[in-house]
Amino acid sequence: MKTLIIVSHPTVEESGSQQFLIQSLPDDGEITLHVLEQTYPEGEIDLEKEQALLREHDRILFQFPFYWYSSPPLLKKWQDDVLTDHFAFGYRGTKLHGKEFGLVLIIGLPEKEYQTGGEEGFSISELTKPYQAMAKKTGMTYLKPLTIFQFPYLTEPEKKALLIAYQQYISLPQPISLKRKEDWVLDQLAKTSKETLPTEGAAFVLEAAAEAIEDNRMELDELRLHIDNYDV
Amino acid sequence: MKTLIIVSHPTVEESGSQQFLIQSLPDDGEITLHVLEQTYPEGEIDLEKEQALLREHDRILFQFPFYWYSSPPLLKKWQDDVLTDHFAFGYRGTKLHGKEFGLVLIIGLPEKEYQTGGEEGFSISELTKPYQAMAKKTGMTYLKPLTIFQFPYLTEPEKKALLIAYQQYISLPQPISLKRKEDWVLDQLAKTSKETLPTEGAAFVLEAAAEAIEDNRMELDELRLHIDNYDV
Structure with a gap:
């Protein structure tokens, strides 16, 4: 199974959590890391290249900081540019059918705030509806997201547990x-x-x-x- | 009451629905039209200017095509850049408290597809949770969105009704x-x-x-x- 990890972050080199995850990736040929801001510093996306990447992989992951309950702008541009009619949906738009789609979300506040009455007031399941709808429209199986709350406050044992969960999320067959x-x-x-x-x-x-x-x-x-x- | 209409569209001049709405706006000094792609063609946002605009208005509207169940990328960048800690949320971040927030959404498919079992599978209320959460976090009152389904297929009477609904949405006190x-x-x-x-x-x-x-x-x-x- 081949996994494509699409990372979006405005300053990925300075992100402790992103670097922690990225440096843990095995070099086994099954995993492709694709940092949008590094590939496209000018913001112009290569449609052909991106659609070819999608075809070659079985599991597609979006990995990003959950700013304002959504992705950074370049990943949204990627969605708008790459997931075209006749490719990802619509007539003969079946190129993503049967693939798996997952989110790796870096989140600043603790998990308990993401519920009614909490500071954020909405659950991650509610806030990620647009991605669930995207998976549905493109015929992909939506995986349970991997949510990373308050990375800077994780203890060493928690970080080790996160690494294992991350490795399993990108490579284990579903359901885990x-x-x-x-x-x-x-x-x-x-x-x-x-x-x-x-x-x-x-x-x-x-x-x-x-x-x-x-x-x-x-x-x-x-x-x-x-x-x-x-x-x- | 002063209303700020923040429009985001990758090619706003070519959008029939956006032009139809924009040209209907009264020139009465109460309404400020702000098209992000025209103000910032290079994509770099002027933080001071944007925060000043927000302070001067009582009702803030986001008006955009609902591509992949969210805004175009420049409006997301605007959110990430402008709605900063200590301004829009966090310690002393009360500058938007008490204002009203609304969405004007241009949507390609018919309304009936936005329900469980429909082609899109999720309701507009579900898909707009990230904006509801933004309104909550910034202390703004979330208005019922103005949703415009399948604009190109509207009849002349429907278009006239839309113009009235739009004028009322931008200028009438809530609840309407x-x-x-x-x-x-x-x-x-x-x-x-x-x-x-x-x-x-x-x-x-x-x-x-x-x-x-x-x-x-x-x-x-x-x-x-x-x-x-x-x-x-």
């Missing part, structure tokens, strides 16, 4: 289940080169983690078997 | 009641110069229309009196 997350972690552990670990103890911890995940999975599968056989 | 609409029409009729009318018959029709409205109003007031006195 516990089983798929486990498989992903086991795969990452197997890929980890023993030589680069600082101590022999670290290698032991990794092995123990993999065993613990496998043990858990066996126990869960056994429980499910019991439930399935339970005569109501 | 039947009584206020009547007063507005009577006021317009009184202002109409008899000398410019094509025939004497036309002047008679205007007088008759004014009388009919006044008669209706008296009858309505009488009915209301009966209802108020009705002993439940």
Whole structure:
């Protein structure tokens, strides 16, 4: 599965959150990073190039700071210029049908403000309706957004958890289940080169983690078997 | 009451609907028309000038084609640049408090497609949540939007009705009641110069229309009196 990450940010080099995410991306040929403001500093968008990029990928992500509950202007221009009639919708406009669409949103206020009575007063599900409507019109499956609230205040463990969630968001098949997350972690552990670990103890911890995940999975599968056989 | 109409359209001179609305605006000093793409062809926005404009007006309208369920990019840039912390929100950010905010939306598909099961699948109320949230955050009263569906297919009578609705939307105090609409029409009729009318018959029709409205109003007031006195 190939993923296209379309980033829009007026000053992406100075954004701690964007740099944190971008630098974590694996160089495995499955992921294309596309920063609009870097590709098009003059703001003129290459329609042919953009539509070719869309055709080549299965999952399309918009990654941006959620200023005024929407994207920066260049991403809106990209939508208006690239998602044309006969390509993205309308007669024979089926080029995006069946692809997946997701949002990676960087948000300044805490999650609890995004509800009735909160400071922002509306939920992320409400505020992202225009993107849901775009996915519907272009025949794409709308994924649950990855929302990153108050990045500068994240603790180190929270940042690590975010990196894992981000890697899974860009590469795991949907829907993301516990089983798929486990498989992903086991795969990452197997890929980890023993030589680069600082101590022999670290290698032991990794092995123990993999065993613990496998043990858990066996126990869960056994429980499910019991439930399935339970005569109501 | 002073109204600021902020228009955003990538090619406003070629837009039949925008020209139709713009040319109908009265030159009475109460209304300021502000076309962003004409004022800022290079896309660089003058923050001081824009914030001064906002301070001077009581009702702020965004008027634009509803491409991909949002504004053209320059209006989004205007939001990001002009609605700053300490001005529009945050500490001492009360400069817009108490003003009114409204949307004039030019929409390509018919109204019935904007509902669950329709081609667009979402209502205008759902799709405009980001603007509702902006009004909330900046302390402005959100007006019911003026939505113009499929302008090129409007009949002449529908276009005339639209002009009246538009004039009322930009100048009448909220909420727009039947009584206020009547007063507005009577006021317009009184202002109409008899000398410019094509025939004497036309002047008679205007007088008759004014009388009919006044008669209706008296009858309505009488009915209301009966209802108020009705002993439940």
